[in-house]
Amino acid sequence: MATFSKQPSVFQTPGCAGQAGASAVRSQPDPPESLAPLSPGRVWSRKGPKPSLRHHQPVRGQPLEAAPMAHQNLAQQRLLIKGGKVVNDDRSVVADVYVEDGVVRQVGPNLNPEPPTGLIVLDATNKLVIPGGIDTHTHMQFPFMGSRSKDDFYTGTKAAIAGGTTMIIDFAIPQKGCSLTEAFDTWKSWADPKVCCDYALHVAVTWWSNKVKEEMKSLVQNKGVNSFKMFMAYKDLYMVNDEELYAAFSCCKELGAVAQVHAENGELIAQGAKKMLAMGITGPEGHELCRPEEVEAEATQRAITIANAVNCPLFVVHVMSKSAARVISNARREGKVVYGEPIAASLGTDGTNYWNKDWAHAAAYVMGPPLRPDPSTPGFLMNLLANDDLSVTGTDNCTFDICQKALGKDDFTKIPNGVNGVEDRMSVIWEKGVYSGKMDENRFVAVTSTNAAKIFNLYPKKGRIAVGSDADIVIWDPKATRTISAKTHHQANNFNIFEGMVCHGVPVATISRGKVVYEGGAFNVTAGEGKYVSRPPFPPYVYKRVRQREQVCQPVPVKRAPYTDVVSAASITPK
Numbered sequence: 421m422a423t424f425s426k427q428p429s430v431f432q433t434p435g436c437a438g439q440a441g442a443s444a445v446r447s448q449p450d451p452p453e454s455l456a457p458l459s460p461g462r463v464w465s466r467k468g469p470k471p472s473l474r475h476h477q478p479v480r481g482q483p484l485e486a487a488p489m490a491h492q493n494l495a496q497q498r499l500l501i502k503g504g505k506v507v508n509d510d511r512s513v514v515a516d517v518y519v520e521d522g523v524v525r526q527v528g529p530n531l532n533p534e535p536p537t538g539l540i541v542l543d544a545t546n547k548l549v550i551p552g553g554i555d556t557h558t559h560m561q562f563p564f565m566g567s568r569s570k571d572d573f574y575t576g577t578k579a580a581i582a583g584g585t586t587m588i589i590d591f592a593i594p595q596k597g598c599s600l601t602e603a604f605d606t607w608k609s610w611a612d613p614k615v616c617c618d619y620a621l622h623v624a625v626t627w628w629s630n631k632v633k634e635e636m637k638s639l640v641q642n643k644g645v646n647s648f649k650m651f652m653a654y655k656d657l658y659m660v661n662d663e664e665l666y667a668a669f670s671c672c673k674e675l676g677a678v679a680q681v682h683a684e685n686g687e688l689i690a691q692g693a694k695k696m697l698a699m700g701i702t703g704p705e706g707h708e709l710c711r712p713e714e715v716e717a718e719a720t721q722r723a724i725t726i727a728n729a730v731n732c733p734l735f736v737v738h739v740m741s742k743s744a745a746r747v748i749s750n751a752r753r754e755g756k757v758v759y760g761e762p763i764a765a766s767l768g769t770d771g772t773n774y775w776n777k778d779w780a781h782a783a784a785y786v787m788g789p790p791l792r793p794d795p796s797t798p799g800f801l802m803n804l805l806a807n808d809d810l811s812v813t814g815t816d817n818c819t820f821d822i823c824q825k826a827l828g829k830d831d832f833t834k835i836p837n838g839v840n841g842v843e844d845r846m847s848v849i850w851e852k853g854v855y856s857g858k859m860d861e862n863r864f865v866a867v868t869s870t871n872a873a874k875i876f877n878l879y880p881k882k883g884r885i886a887v888g889s890d891a892d893i894v895i896w897d898p899k900a901t902r903t904i905s906a907k908t909h910h911q912a913n914n915f916n917i918f919e920g921m922v923c924h925g926v927p928v929a930t931i932s933r934g935k936v937v938y939e940g941g942a943f944n945v946t947a948g949e950g951k952y953v954s955r956p957p958f959p960p961y962v963y964k965r966v967r968q969r970e971q972v973c974q975p976v977p978v979k980r981a982p983y984t985d986v987v988s989a990a991s992i993t994p995k
C-alpha cells in the first residue's frame with residue numbers, strides 16, 4: 421500500500437470485512453471522544469484518536485482464493501455515507517448518501533434509513549464524496565510487441581479501486597484481417613472472471629472490409645459497444661490509411677458510435693526510426709526523436725479533418741503534446757465535435773526521462789505517442805483540461821516490467837510501449853490540477869468521471885451521485901497526502917513513472933456496485949465481482965449536435981434556370 425503522511429483510514433473495521441458486512445449496525449450516537457468504537461459498525465471517531473487497528477490488510481500478492489469473501493449477498497448490502505460533501509460536476513453539497521442493492525437511493529441531509537439493522541455507516545465528515553473514477557483507456561494483459569502487459573484484469577482493476585477508479589474501458593484489438601467480434605469475445609473472456617470493478621470495451625478497427633463493417637454493426641447492436649478506435653500509427657500492425665479512416669468514421673457516424681484515434685503519422689515514424697538507428701541512436705531517446713510532436717499534431721489535424729468531412733464525432737486518445745492539444749483546442753473553437761484525452765502520464769511527468777543515463781529508467785517511460793521532453797507540457801495540458809479544451813482523462817495503463825522492456829535493450833523500436841497510471845490517475849490530477857489551483861473539485865469530477873460517462877453513454881448511471889445512479893463512489897480526503905512508489909503500489913510491475921511524487925488527495929474508501937471494496941489500504945473484493953457494462957449507441961451528449969447538423973447543415977444545390985445557350989466543345993484536331 422501507499423505511504424500515507426496522514427492516516428487515511430478513518431473507518432474502524434472490526435473483525436474481518438465479512439463480519440462487518442454481515443452484522444454491521446448503524447452508528448448512533450457518535451462514539452465518545454476518546455474511545456475508538458468497538459461496535460460492529462464502521463465508525464469514525466471524529467474527535468478522538470484515529471483508529472489504528474486495521475483488521476484486514478492489503479492482500480497484494482496473495483492468490484485470488486485468499487481475497488476476502490465478504491458480502492456474498494450484494495443485494496442485501498445497505499450503506500449510509502454520512503456528512504460528506506457530495507461533489508458532482510455541477511455542484512457540491514453537504515449531504516448523506518444512502519445506497520441499497522448497488523444503487524444510490526437517497527441523497528439529502530440527515531437521512532435515517534430504516535431499518536437500522538444491517539446498515540453499514542461510513543462517516544465522511546470533512547471528506548468529499550465523489551463519483552468513482554472512470555479510466556477511459558487501459559490495456560490489461562495486452563499481448564503486444566512480443567510480450568504481454570503485466571497488469572491483468574485482476575491486478576489492474578484492483579489497483580484501480582485502490583486509486584479511486586471504479587470503472588475502466590479497455591480495448592479489444594484484433595490483428596489485421598481478424599474478426600472484431602472474436603477479439604471482443606476474447607477480451608471479455610479474459611476480463612469477466614478477473615475484474616474487481618465494472619468495465620467496458622472499445623473495439624479497434626485495424627483493417628477494412630465489408631465484413632468489418634458488418635461486425636461493427638453487430639457489436640453496436642448486440643454487444644453494447646459504442647466506440648471504435650483506429651490507429652494512424654504502428655505501420656503494418658494496426659495502422660489504417662486515410663481511405664480506411666474515412667470508411668470507418670462514416671460507419672461510426674451511421675451506427676451512433678464514437679470514433680477514436682491514436683493520432684500519429686505512422687509513415688513518418690517508420691522513416692524516423694530507420695534514420696535514428698542509422699545514426700547509432702538505439703536507446704530510448706530515439707523513441708521520442710523519431711516521432712517528435714509535430715508527427716502527433718499532423719495526425720490529429722488529419723483525423724479531425726476526415727471526421728469532420730463525414731460529420732463523425734471524434735475522440736483523440738492519449739493527447740501527449742502541446743501541439744496536438746492546440747490542434748484539438750482550435751478545432752473545438754471552430755465548432756468541431758472532438759474530444760481530447762490527456763492521460764495521467766502526460767499530465768504528471770515528461771519525456772526528459774528518455775535522456776536519463778540509466779537505460780532501465782529511460783525505457784520505463786517508453787510509450788506511444790511518447791512523453792515530450794518539453795517540461796512545460798504537463799502544466800500546459802492541465803490548463804487545457806481545466807478549461808474544457810481537453811475533456812476527459814485516461815491512463816493508457818499498459819505495464820511492462822524492466823525485463824520485458826529489455827526486449828529493446830539494443831533497439832528502441834523493440835521496447836514494449838506502455839506505462840502505469842490506473843492507480844495514480846486520480847491523485848495525480850488532484851495534485852497537479854486541484855491542489856495547484858487550476859481546477860476546482862467539480863471540474864475534477866467532470867474530467868475524471870462525468871465527461872467520460874457522458875461521451876460513452878453511461879451517464880447518469882455512472883459519473884454522478886444522484887438517486888438512481890450506480891453506487892460507484894469514492895470517499896476522498898483532499899487534505900491527506902501520499903507518496904507514490906513502486907514499493908507500495910498495487911500494480912503488477914516493478915516501476916512507477918510517478919515514483920516519489922507526493923500527492924494531496926487520497927481515496928480513503930472506494931465503493932463499487934454498492935460495496936466497500938477498498939478502505940484505508942485494505943481490499944475487500946473478489947476477482948470477477950465487476951461486470952461488463954453495455955453502452956448504447958448515440959450518446960446524446962455527443963450526438964445531439966451531430967444529428968441536428970445532419971438535418972440542417974447539408975449542402976444543397978443552387979436552383980437555377982437551365983443554361984440553354986451554345987455549348988462549344990473543344991476541338992480535338994489542332995489547327
Ligand SMILES: [Zn+2]
Pocket residue numbers: 557558559816
Ligand atoms: Zn492505448
